Amino acid sequence: EAGVAQSPRYKIIEKRQSVAFWCNPISGHATLYWYQQILGQGPKLLIQFQNNGVVDDSQLPKDRFSAERLKGVDSTLKIQPAKLEDSAVYLCASSLGSWSNNEQFFGPGTRLTVL
C-alpha cells in the first residue's frame, strides 16, 4: 500500500515570500492532518480535515497560514508571508477516520528553511 506522499521534500525561501506544500494521503483515508515540527520539539497539529471539511484549525496562524482539501483527497498548505519562525518540518498525516483510536500514518515531511 502506498504511503502518504508529500512534496517538495525541502524548500528554502526568504522571509516575506510565499510557499506551498502538497500532500496526497493514503487512498480511502477520510481524515487528513497537517503538523508543524520545530527542531527539538514534537509535532504540533495545525489543521485537521474530515473529507473536505475542517474539523480543527485552532492552532493554525490564520493571518498567514491557509490550507484546503478540495474534493476530499489531496491537500495544500500555504504560508504567506513566511516568517523566520516558520522554519520547521511540515508533516502531513492521514487516518481512516477521526475517532480517537485511529492510527495516523505520516508522510516524510517538507523541511522549510526561512532565511
Place this chain on the structure above:
Amino acid sequence: SQQGEEDPQALSIQEGENATMNCSYKTSINNLQWYRQNSGRGLVHLILIRSNEREKHSGRLRVTLDTSKKSSSLLITASRAADTASYFCATDGYGGATNKLIFGTGTLLAVQP
C-alpha cells in the same frame, strides 16, 4: 502547547541493553500512543494503549499506563542499533471523539553497537 513531557530528553545505551523512557501528560485521555521518528522512516506509530489498560506488549516493546499519575512508560528490550531514533508519546487530549494528537517533547535514544 505540548501535552506530554518525555523523560529523559536523551538516552545512550549499548546494543542488547534495555531502554526505558517515560511520559507525563496533563489532561484526561482516551488513549496514549507512542511514535518513533528517525531520518530513514519518518514518524511511525508503534503502539496504542487505551485509558482502561495498564500494560500492553508488542514484540520487544512494553508500554505501561498509570492514569492516576497521568504517566506512561515505554520499555524497549534487547535494543538494537536500528532502534536509534526519537520516541514521542502522544495523547488524544480531549477524552472526546476526535483523533487530534498532542505530542510530547520526545526522547532521543542512541543505541551504540
